[in-house]
Amino acid sequence: MKxxxxxxxxxxKVKRMExxxxxxxxxxxxxxxxxxAxxxxxxxxxxxxxxYICFRTTPDNSKGTPHIMEHSTLCGxxxxxxxxxxxxxxxxxxxxxxxAITWPDKTMYPVASRNDQDFxxxxxxxxxxxFYPNCLRNPxxxxxxxxxxxxxxxxxxxxxxxxVYNEMKGALSSPEALMEDKAMSTLFPDTTYAVESGGDPEVIPALSFKEFTEFHRKFYHPSNSFIYLYGNMDIDSTLKFINDEYLSAFTRHPVNSAVQTQQPFAKRKECEGSFGITEGESTDKKSIHALYTAYNDHMSTAEMLAFRILNYTLxxxxxxxxxxxxxxxxxxxDVSGHFETSLKQPxxxxxxxxxxxxxxxxxxSVVDxxxxxxALGGLDKDMLTAALNRIEFTLREGDFQGRxxxxxYGVHVMQQWNYDRDPFTAxxxxxxxxxxREGIEKHLFENLLLKYVVKNAHQVLVTMKPEKGLTEKKNAATAQKLDDFKKSLTKEQIQEIIENTKALKARQASGETEEALATIPLLSRSDLKREVEEVSQEEEKVQGITHLSYQENTSGITYLNLFFTLYGLKAEDVPYAYLLTTILGSMDTDNHTYQELTRISNTYTGGMSYAITSYDDKADNTKYVPVCAVRGKALTSNADKMMQLMGExxxxxxxxxxxxxREILMEEKASWDMSLFDRGHALVMMRLMSxxxxxxxxxxxxxxxxxYFLSDLLEHFDEKAEHIKARLAETAAKIFTRKNLIVxxxxxxxxxxAVVNHLDAVIGDMPEGEACHTLSFVFPETGINEGFLSSGKVQYVAKGGNFVKHGFKFxxxxxxxxxxxxxxxxxxxIRVLGGAYGAFTRIATNGDALLCSYRDxxxxxxxxxxxxxxxxxxxFDISEREMTKYVIGTMAxxxxxxxPSMKGERAMVMRFTGQTHDDRQKVREQIIDCTQEDIRALAGLMxxxxxxxxxxxxxxxxKLKAESNLFDHLRSLTK
Structure with missing residues (x-):
């Protein structure tokens, strides 16, 4: 120890070390x-x-002060x-x-870098x-x-x-977000959790500048802070810097920020709420019921982990x-569950x-x-064991997909540290x-259900009902409120608002001075790695099937990916192929029920997944490789069992x-219904590019x-059921053949x-099939320039095209x-002047390009x-220093x-798209050597x-109906 x-x-002062x-x-x-601190x-x-530095922030209203402060501290x-x-x-x-991230009771400012100076x-x-934000002085x-x-x-x-006002309009457009607000205010009426830390758009405009600055003075003090450091660093110089530059200027003083514990209820409470739907939607079967149960504030980490397992098992x-x-x-x-541990009371x-x-x-009645x-009769021990194995694999693998x-680790630590508990336990x-594991035989899980659920009346039953025109009604009420406010103003007050608007927009539109920009420390282009890492994998034929091996130390885990090309399908088969990936593993097989399949998977693997995807040609958007990707991971000692399961x-x-x-279709449709608006940017981007x-x-x-395909199947399920089953079987038979397979x-x-030894478990019963290598899909025309109507309060606006078709190159x-x-x-x-939460671009090497705004x-x-x-x-005209800044940011x-799994996927992307090492090297060099002239030369392309x-x-x-003249088609988002 140091x-x-x-x-x-x-x-x-060193208090503890282990x-x-x-x-x-x-x-x-x-x-x-x-x-x-x-x-x-x-x-x-x-x-x-x-x-990171994290502050315990416990608001007593829904004006969104923690969230707005999180944004504002980073503005100078x-x-x-x-x-x-x-x-x-x-x-x-x-x-x-x-x-930077705002939770209901804390605000965190995290950064990470592999470069010492950058860090x-x-x-x-x-x-x-x-500690010294300009937002305290500049309204x-x-x-x-x-x-x-x-x-x-x-x-x-x-x-x-x-x-933030517009961000929260978007965030609180979903029924589940509205339900969460309603539940928390009822479940924790006497604590900070009763209010919306992100901000309620109907309350945010009540926040004054005085209240805003007082919030910072109260909570943003080192005595109320948690500082976290992780990784291979010069800790001596790091601590010296934090002390000398910052903490030495402060003296400790008490900050009243502790999260209060809600006293338990003697009886379950109930509440109702409403959410908006469009005029064209039906209200039938659109309601949501949820039971929220609050636990005490001294659960052990083992008990919390147990409830993650119980949620999965039940x-x-x-x-x-x-x-x-x-x-x-x-x-x-559909039924879903979630065990939330980022609060003082789970x-x-x-x-x-x-x-x-x-x-x-x-x-x-059914839940109780x-x-x-x-709890009284006993849980299925095999199911508990399988769920525990699943959790254990995830903990040991520690695969955070590049994050x-x-x-x-640091975020998890705050689940204890923020409430003055032992951070080491996290x-x-x-x-x-x-x-x-020992508790499965000792009825530990049953006892936990009795203690924390059956005998616990600290619960809230929430019912959320759909209401046509609710969003429009609220918008009209806001407009009327503002109109009444305007009528109450004098000419001088109106002129003051106009001048404030102009002054704000002038500030937002103005650029930074060179002196101000020079204060931001910057690396140089010479700090960038010019050489692209080689990506290679071994290729051979095993039993006549292409077998690729990506060599990487995986700490005893086998990552197995099966790619079945879909050239043999017809266009009308493709929706059924997508549906098939939802069905697989969730229906009976010849030898196992779907429940048994799940237990086997959880017991012996780290998970299996099925997905339809495609890899676009690096230069031509008419060419792509469509595949059904079947992925699995397991300890190498269990690779045989994983492959047997795959084959089954x-x-x-x-x-x-x-x-x-029917159950699966209903669950899938319900999942889409609940997430449609939240994934709006992804939906419009894909629709646009199509x-x-x-x-x-x-x-x-x-x-x-x-x-829409799912909606139609369910709407006509009784008459189409036999047809759906037949089409699924036919589609599976077309896809899963040896001729289509790459391992x-x-x-x-x-x-x-291990994979070579047990490949027969996958392909032994698999038909040979016929080789096909040409695309023949012709999909129905959808029309273009569509506006999709929703009950949301903000927009996702996408626009794009293909520059290769106009003679330009990537x-x-x-x-x-x-x-x-x-x-x-x-x-x-779009963000600063327009007030949207964000906007971005997507540009592919094949020329497909788009622009999209988010919560706009x-x-x-x-x-x-x-x-x-x-x-x-x-x-475009900036200093060379600023140009270097953009180049470095692009390389991040x-x-x-x-x-390891991500490296394997990168190798497959290169194989399927035709991308070479030289292509990647050329692009990296073009990035590092990029000049302002290169950027100006892209004006014609864009x-x-x-x-x-x-x-x-x-x-x-x-909004869309008011600007309907823009669109060729207006369509309802939901069915």
Whole structure:
């Protein structure tokens, strides 16, 4: 260990230190003697270093002060007097993570980087931002990031605008978000959880500048902070820097921020709420019922892990008893559950969708009766064991798909640390696993259900009902309120709002001075790695099948990927192929029930998945490789069992159970219904590209077209059931043949041999099939320039085209341009000036390009901003230092630590798209050497994209109808 207990290192006193094997780190708990700041340091060999400073923020109203403060602190500070240092950092940092996050009771500012100097720079900017932000002196920052009255001239209506205001309009458009608000306010009426920390758009405009600044003075003090450091760093110089530059300026003082404990209820409470739907939607089976149960504030980590297992066993697992009881009751189309541990008192939610208001009593009766019966009569030990194995595999694998693992450890730590509990316990799991494994035989799980659920009246039953026109009614009420407000104003007051609007927009439109920009520390181009890592895999034939091996140390895990090409399908088969991937593993096979399949998978594997995807040709959007990808992972000692399971599912699934098929379709449709608006940007982007890209047309069959396909199947299920079953069987027979198959495993020699040895388990019963290598899909025309009507309060606006068709070619400079547009042009025009939460670009090497806004209050204004983008590029003129910043920021994604499975996928992308090492090397060199002239030269290319006639929008029914002249087609989002 580096220090001894009670050592003082640059003002930090060592309180505790231990080796925590689960995170492969020596862990030190320190406290800054003078300021009272707490610090946790995980000394790891990982070069992906993580820092955060977190404050316990406990609001007493729903004005969104924590959330708005999170945005505003990053809008300039003492040492970095820019309007948005955060954006300047993103433009020019090699960060592997850079963000800020607001929870109901804390606000975190995390950064991560693998570059030592970059890590120091990020830490410096963030510490200065939280302790010395300009937002305490400049009300325009609150106006921009929070809310303000907006008025162009005296004849214009007054409106509300602001980034967080619009973000929360979008966030609280979903029924589940509204339900969560209603539940929390009822479940925790006497604590901070009763209010919306993100902000309620109906309350946000009540936030004053005085209240805003007082919030910072109260909560943003080192005595109320938690500092976290992880990774391989010079800890001595890091602690010295934090002390000398920041904490030494503060003295400790008490901050009353503790999260209060809600006293338990003597009796379950009930509440109701409403959510908006469009006029064209039916209210039948659109209601939601949910039971929220709050636990006490001293659950052990083992007990919390146990409830994650119980949630999976009772609800999420195929054949889960509580889910089955609820679906069998006929009151819902889907059941979901969630165990939330990021609050002082954990909360378990059991939710049904696709219900009616009058089903409430049946819902409660089934939940209460089933849980009581299971608690008293006993749970299925095999199911518990399988669920525990699944959790254990996930914990040991530690695969966070490229995100810094140290960040995940740090977020998990706050689940204990924020409530003045032992942070070390959040990092350990070995003892908890042992307790739970032994507890299966000792009825531990049953006793937990009795203690925390059956005998616990601290519950809230929530019913959410659909209401036609509710969103429009609220919009009208807001407009009327603002109109009445305007009428109450004097001419001088109206003029003041107009002048404030102009002044804010002038500030937002203005650029930064060179002096201000120079305050942001910057790496140089010479710090960038010019050489692209070689990607190669061995290829051979095994039993006549192409077998690819990606050599990587996987710590004894076999990652197995089966790719079945789909050239032999017809266009009308493709929706059934997408549906097939939902069905597989969830229906009986010749030898096992679907419940048994789930238990086998959880017992012996780390999970199996089935997905339809495609890999677009690197240069031509009419060419692509469509595949059904079957992925599995298991300890190499269990590779044989994983492959037996794969063979069973692929070759022997029975599609004959009509009741089970209906259940799956209803669950799938319900899942789409609940998430449609939240995934609006993804839906409009894919729909847009399908207008001009044959490759995207294929993928769109699994997007909005798939949702409409699902809706139609369910609407006519009784008459189509036999047809659906037959089509699924036919489609599976076409896909799963030896001739279509390519096998890839990721691992070392032992993993490769395990796959070779047991390949017969997969292909032994698989038909040979016929080889086919040509695309023949012709999908139905959808029309173009569509507007999808929803009950949401904001828009997702997408526009695009293909520049290769206009004679242009892809170059690495386009990657730099994407960074410039996202964090300069689009950031200013659509987020800062327009008030949207964000906007971005997507540009593919085959020429497919698009622009998309996210949670955007505007529509035509955003399309206008897209149209004027080429002119911005033509006159692009910045300093060489700023150009270097954009180049460095563009290279940041290359710093991502790829997991073994991600490396294997990268190799397959290169194989299927035709991309070579030389292609990747050329693009990297073009990025690093990119000049302003290269960016200006792209104006014509982007002009071809925005001049194409294609756009697609999903948003508010009122807004889209008001601007209906823009669209060729207006369609209902839901069915």
């Amino acid at each position: 220090w001894n207990i009670n050592d003082v290192v640059h003002g930090f 080796r925590v094997q689960e995170v492969a780190s020596d862990v030190y708990e320190l406290e800054h003697v003078q300021s009272g 707490r610090l946790l340091y995980l000394d790891s060999k990982d070069d992906n270093k993580v820092f 500070s003492r040492k970095f007097p820019l309007k948005e240092p955060f954006v300047e950092l993103v433009k020019g940092s090699l960060n592997t993570f850079l963000n 120091h720079n990020l830490m410096d900017v963030y510490l200065d931002a939280v 325009q920052i609150l106006m921009q990031e929070g809310w303000h009255y907006e008025m162009a001239d005296e004849n214009s209506p007054i409106t509300y605008n602001g980034v 609800i999420d697992m195929d054949g889960a008893p509580l889910k089955k009881a609820l679906t069998d009751s006929g009151i819902c189309s 909360v378990w939610t059991i939710e049904v969708t696709g219900s009616n208001p009058e089903d409430k009593d049946t819902f409660v 009766g089933t849980i009581r019966k299971l 810094p693992k140290g960040l995940y 990092l350990r799991y070995e003892e908890d696993l042992k307790i739970l 599912v692929l070759n022997h699934t029975r599609f004959t159970d009509t009741g089970r098929l 207008y001009y890209s044959p490759a995207a047309q294929f993928k769109e069959q699994g997007s909005l077209s798939y949702y 890839q495993e990721v691992g070392l020699k032992e993993e490769k041999q 170059t690495g400079a386009l990657r730099v341009m994407e960074t410039i547009l996202r964090y300069e042009y689009l950031w200013k025009r 209050p505007n529509l035509s204004e955003t399309l206008k901003a897209y149209k004027e983008l080429p002119e911005y590029l033509r006159h 994604p290359a710093e991502t630590q790829l997991t 002009d071809s994209v925005v001049s194409d006639k294609y756009f697609c929008v999903l948003g508010s029914e009122d």
